[in-house]
Amino acid sequence: WQRSLPARDLILSMLALLAFDSATGSAKSADLTVAAVAMPSKVTLLDAHLQSVGGAQRLLSAENTLEWSQLPFVSSGTDVVFQLDPGSGAAVISMGMDFVPLKPFMETQFRGILVQKAVQHVDPSQPGRCRGRPVYTASPGDVLCVTVQVTSPDDLSDVTIIDLLPGGLEALDDSLAGKAAGPVLVPFDVRWPWIQQSREIKRDLVQWRARYLYAGTHSFTYACVANVPGAYSLPAAKAFSTDHPEVMGLSGAASFVVQDLPSASAVSSPMLLAMRQELFESKIGKLGFSLSEARL
Numbered sequence: 001w002q003r004s005l006p007a008r009d010l011i012l013s014m015l016a017l018l019a020f021d022s023a024t025g026s027a028k029s030a031d032l033t034v035a036a037v038a039m040p041s042k043v044t045l046l047d048a049h050l051q052s053v054g055g056a057q058r059l060l061s062a063e064n065t066l067e068w069s070q071l072p073f074v075s076s077g078t079d080v081v082f083q084l085d086p087g088s089g090a091a092v093i094s095m096g097m098d099f100v101p102l103k104p105f106m107e108t109q110f111r112g113i114l115v116q117k118a119v120q121h122v123d124p125s126q127p128g129r130c131r132g133r134p135v136y137t138a139s140p141g142d143v144l145c146v147t148v149q150v151t152s153p154d155d156l157s158d159v160t161i162i163d164l165l166p167g168g169l170e171a172l173d174d175s176l177a178g179k180a181a182g183p184v185l186v187p188f189d190v191r192w193p194w195i196q197q198s199r200e201i202k203r204d205l206v207q208w209r210a211r212y213l214y215a216g217t218h219s220f221t222y223a224c225v226a227n228v229p230g231a232y233s234l235p236a237a238k239a240f241s242t243d244h245p246e247v248m249g250l251s252g253a254a255s256f257v258v259q260d261l262p263s264a265s266a267v268s269s270p271m272l273l274a275m276r277q278e279l280f281e282s283k284i285g286k287l288g289f290s291l292s293e294a295r296l
Contacts, residue, residue: 032049165204173201209242
């Protein structure tokens with residue numbers, strides 16, 4: 001089992017294991033102690049007693065998560081030994097790894113895929129396109145364009161691209177009803193229009209899933225708006241093969257600054273007063289308070 005597998009593969013795997021348990025009867029009469037030990041350091045990775053009966057003691061699955069610092073370090077490699085005590089039933093054991101860098105990489109990291117990321121201005125004459133050199137500063141309300149460029153020397157199937165947003169930027173979802181107010185960006189390289197791909201926009205990240213990528217360079221683009229002023233970390237974008245997460249790449253991390261408006265008091269004060277008046281009329285006024293009481 002791998003956490004990066006798509007939901008469809010996980011569901012099919014669960015159904016296959018359920019059918020196997022039903023055929024062997026292991027789900028009805030399971031009573032087995034399973035352990036996984038890393039050798040030669042003898043570090044226990046998993047130790048569980050699985051049983052399908054016993055009321056409160058019933059346990060059909062178990063998992064254990066270790067930090068990288070807890071794993072044994074040996075120069076010659078590590079072997080995992082699985083230990084099974086006498087019992088009944090069948091158990092399936094698998095391992096996975098989440099790669100989380102201890103420190104952000106300032107340079108691109110190539111592990112089979114080259115990833116490059118740039119924040120640019122939107123080209124008003126060509127909606128859906130970015131223009132100009134990469135920018136690292138913006139003002140609140142600026143609409144920007146983020147491009148993640150993925151280059152692979154080989155054909156890849158089922159590739160995931162994840163781009164984390166800095167705290168001062170908010171991704172714009174052009175699939176919403178109000179998309180006409182902002183630019184409509186091309187989410188995928190138009191050179192391969194027949195390739196199935198999907199995009200999911202969340203508050204803190206944008207994620208693409210491409211069923212197939214031909215060898216070459218592909219661009220993934222989305223729009224975002226600068227909001228809260230401040231200095232933020234510009235995280236690296238990541239691309240990896242869903243079936244083989246070790247085939248991956250990271251773009252270089254950087255910093256991004258959302259500058260406050262030059263005349264913040266002149267611009268923001270009327271806006272804040274209007275927002276407070278609207279809040280009073282729609283919410284606080286219904287409770288019977290006056291505006292002066294609401295301020296208190």
